[in-house]
Amino acid sequence: MNNFETVVILTPLLSDDAAKEVITKFRTLLSDNGAEIIHEDSWGLKKLAYPIQKKSTGYYHVTEFKAPGELINKLELEYKRDERIMRFLTIRLDHDGVVYNERKRNGAFSKKGKEKEAANG
Amino acid sequence: MAKDQIQYVTPPKVAENRKKYCRFKKNGIKYIDYKDANFLGKFVNEQGKVLPRRITGTSLKYQRKVAQAIKRARHIAVLPYVTDGFK
Numbered sequence: 001m002n003n004f005e006t007v008v009i010l011t012p013l014l015s016d017d018a019a020k021e022v023i024t025k026f027r028t029l030l031s032d033n034g035a036e037i038i039h040e041d042s043w044g045l046k047k048l049a050y051p052i053q054k055k056s057t058g059y060y061h062v063t064e065f066k067a068p069g070e071l072i073n074k075l076e077l078e079y080k081r082d083e084r085i086m087r088f089l090t091i092r093l094d095h096d097g098v099v100y101n102e103r104k105r106n107g108a109f110s111k112k113g114k115e116k117e118a119a120n121g
Numbered sequence: 122m123a124k125d126q127i128q129y130v131t132p133p134k135v136a137e138n139r140k141k142y143c144r145f146k147k148n149g150i151k152y153i154d155y156k157d158a159n160f161l162g163k164f165v166n167e168q169g170k171v172l173p174r175r176i177t178g179t180s181l182k183y184q185r186k187v188a189q190a191i192k193r194a195r196h197i198a199v200l201p202y203v204t205d206g207f208k
Contacts, residue, residue, distance in 0.1 A: 007156070007197050048198040058198065062156070089197050096152035
């Protein structure tokens, strides 16, 4: 069981409901295969740094979960098949990454940036 | 024969160079988040290219992590691959 983090960019042309439907689809896919979802974060529509599939904005969704390694291939295959997903990135989080994400969730990072947090920690 | 002024072979530097340090080692930062465009923007020049570590003062270990984070950020369109006037 490793900690993973996935960022998914959905097309901006989807309605809010359709976007949520895609997200729940992958949430159920994860939990049905024995993954434990630690955290989900929807950034919503954001401007892309460069056009993807001729579109300039995208609906971002970040998921952090714990899963056995074999699940990732299956997950990414589903990402590739779904046409509503423009980009995805799956990363295995090492120990430092897990600690960082936890602290971020607990609000240890203010707008001033990481130097301030490190000075306190 | 009195000397009017001292002449050095190599003149001393008037303004001492500020010591460059690795900000990650100094502040104890272990993980670099690829989703944070504002932070990663410090390691990128106006064209979006990764800055060399002799300019930023980063140590080798963290420079590699920074570069990897920037490449991931480019993949998820949080940072551009090439641009003009990024900052």
